[in-house]
Amino acid sequence: MKKSSGSYPRVRAEGGGRGVVAQAGSVLLVETVRKSGLDAAISAGLTPWRKPRAVHDPGKILLDVALAVALGGDCLADVGMLRAEPGVFGPVASDPTVSRLIDTLAASGEKALTAIRAARSEVRKKVWELAGEQAPDAGGQVIVDLDGVLVVAHSDKQDAAPTWKKTYGHHPLMGFVDHGPGGTGEPVAALLRPGNAGSNTAADHITATRLALAQLPGKYRRGRRTLIRCDSGGGTHEFVAWLAQRGRWLSYSVGMVITEAVHQHVLKIPASAWTPAVETSGEVRDGAWVAELTGDLLDGWAKGMRLIVRKERPHPGAQLRITDADGMRITCFATNTPDRPIAELELRHRLRARAEDRIRAARSTGLRNLPLHDTAQNRVWLEIVQIALDLLAWMPVLALTGRARLWEPRRLRLRLFSAAGQLVTTGRRRILRLAHHWPWTREITDALERLALLPNPG
Numbered sequence: 001m002k003k004s005s006g007s008y009p010r011v012r013a014e015g016g017g018r019g020v021v022a023q024a025g026s027v028l029l030v031e032t033v034r035k036s037g038l039d040a041a042i043s044a045g046l047t048p049w050r051k052p053r054a055v056h057d058p059g060k061i062l063l064d065v066a067l068a069v070a071l072g073g074d075c076l077a078d079v080g081m082l083r084a085e086p087g088v089f090g091p092v093a094s095d096p097t098v099s100r101l102i103d104t105l106a107a108s109g110e111k112a113l114t115a116i117r118a119a120r121s122e123v124r125k126k127v128w129e130l131a132g133e134q135a136p137d138a139g140g141q142v143i144v145d146l147d148g149v150l151v152v153a154h155s156d157k158q159d160a161a162p163t164w165k166k167t168y169g170h171h172p173l174m175g176f177v178d179h180g181p182g183g184t185g186e187p188v189a190a191l192l193r194p195g196n197a198g199s200n201t202a203a204d205h206i207t208a209t210r211l212a213l214a215q216l217p218g219k220y221r222r223g224r225r226t227l228i229r230c231d232s233g234g235g236t237h238e239f240v241a242w243l244a245q246r247g248r249w250l251s252y253s254v255g256m257v258i259t260e261a262v263h264q265h266v267l268k269i270p271a272s273a274w275t276p277a278v279e280t281s282g283e284v285r286d287g288a289w290v291a292e293l294t295g296d297l298l299d300g301w302a303k304g305m306r307l308i309v310r311k312e313r314p315h316p317g318a319q320l321r322i323t324d325a326d327g328m329r330i331t332c333f334a335t336n337t338p339d340r341p342i343a344e345l346e347l348r349h350r351l352r353a354r355a356e357d358r359i360r361a362a363r364s365t366g367l368r369n370l371p372l373h374d375t376a377q378n379r380v381w382l383e384i385v386q387i388a389l390d391l392l393a394w395m396p397v398l399a400l401t402g403r404a405r406l407w408e409p410r411r412l413r414l415r416l417f418s419a420a421g422q423l424v425t426t427g428r429r430r431i432l433r434l435a436h437h438w439p440w441t442r443e444i445t446d447a448l449e450r451l452a453l454l455p456n457p458g
Helices: 024-036 038-045 058-070 076-083 095-108 110-134 202-214 237-245 260-268 342-367 375-399 402-406 409-417 441-453
Strands: 142-148 168-170 173-178 185-191 226-230 250-256 275-278 284-293 306-312 329-335 421-426 429-434
Touching: 024 038, 024 058, 024 110, 024 375, 024 409, 024 429, 024 441, 038 058, 038 110, 038 375, 058 076, 058 095, 058 342, 058 375, 076 095, 095 110, 095 375, 110 202, 110 375, 142 185, 142 202, 142 342, 173 202, 173 342, 185 202, 185 342, 185 375, 202 226, 202 237, 226 342, 237 250, 250 342, 260 284, 260 306, 260 329, 275 342, 284 342, 306 342, 329 342, 342 375, 342 409, 375 402, 375 409, 375 441, 409 441, 429 441
Parallel strands: 142 226, 226 250
Antiparallel strands: 142 173, 173 185, 250 329, 275 284, 284 306, 306 329, 421 429
8 A cells, every 4th residue: 555645746846937927817906907097097196206207107106016915915015026927017117116106205295195096086986987886876875984993013113102902003094985785895085193093083083084075976975975984983072063064965973982971861761762773684683772862962962963872782791881781782873864763773873893894904905014114105005005995896896796796805815816827929919818727717707808898998
């Protein structure tokens, strides 16, 4: 009997392969860039920063870094994996050229950031039009979730500071458009802040909201077609008052802190006033009820604000807080949406939890750490991260179907982008032949066919 030599077959590796393309599935992102016109928009926006007789376009350099981040890179030098595949990504700038551009854009301050954001906003409008019924605004309303993200710094970087979780780093405030149950989400705001920035700083929430609204098409600035949703960090008088001033075209659903006054009102609510909470399926949520608080509790708050409280049996192992009552976990939020059942409004607010999925995706897409030292440089890096996340959201919306549209960045990289291929040149055509045995080759080719059917920009 022959003894087995191991669990895996022996393979002899050689370095003489030709025509082989690593990360061949990344052509999905390249085609998304092409069909959306993102390359042309960013190049046009960064024209003032292109030097005479420059070989590389600043917009292409920035977009190359964003593509590298979308494929899993976490620093500027990772653009080298694109440089190794000129047949797919074209000419890619050297590392020193990339670094010089980031320094130049950082030195320009808000002017360069505004140009990049304007290009993203322009392309976002077009992508949503191309997506049709799959666009996040297909239901007639856009939901923007605001949430803070802790980014740990492992070295002494500018504005890094101790955080409320006793770590050290930065505390950006971000905004994401919720694609709903049939999709993921895309970033529309990223405000870089020191690690000791407060969770409930109204000025920062106002700034982040303005950044987010600037990314949305103009029609969402009337008729309450935009909903701003956040946790209790946004539950301040100043932020709610600012949202209320725009109440004719802006809705809000903001978590509130359970104060002693709220706690005492909850204890006085009669049993008959509690309404069962509901699930997304419409069924009653077991062990959860909602009620609306009225009276002097609303004094001093914005006109038209509704205060809704929810009580629920805590999950096994959960610790009750001092603000909980009668063995029930108590939460509260405010909204200016009138004439809708409170159970429906509570479900809408509870779905804000999807923002945690967006944050997880951002951490795996360049936000695990801020790789540069200066704050101005890292602000540019945050824009690059947002471009990468945009592409990872737009590509599934435009090209994928079924459950594949819900795949997060890590799964997209593992199943689609990492597929191997062979680049063949015949005459004037270049053909990328993907591995036939790869289980998800069909998903890649079908997605490329859907992208090919979209109209070309311009």
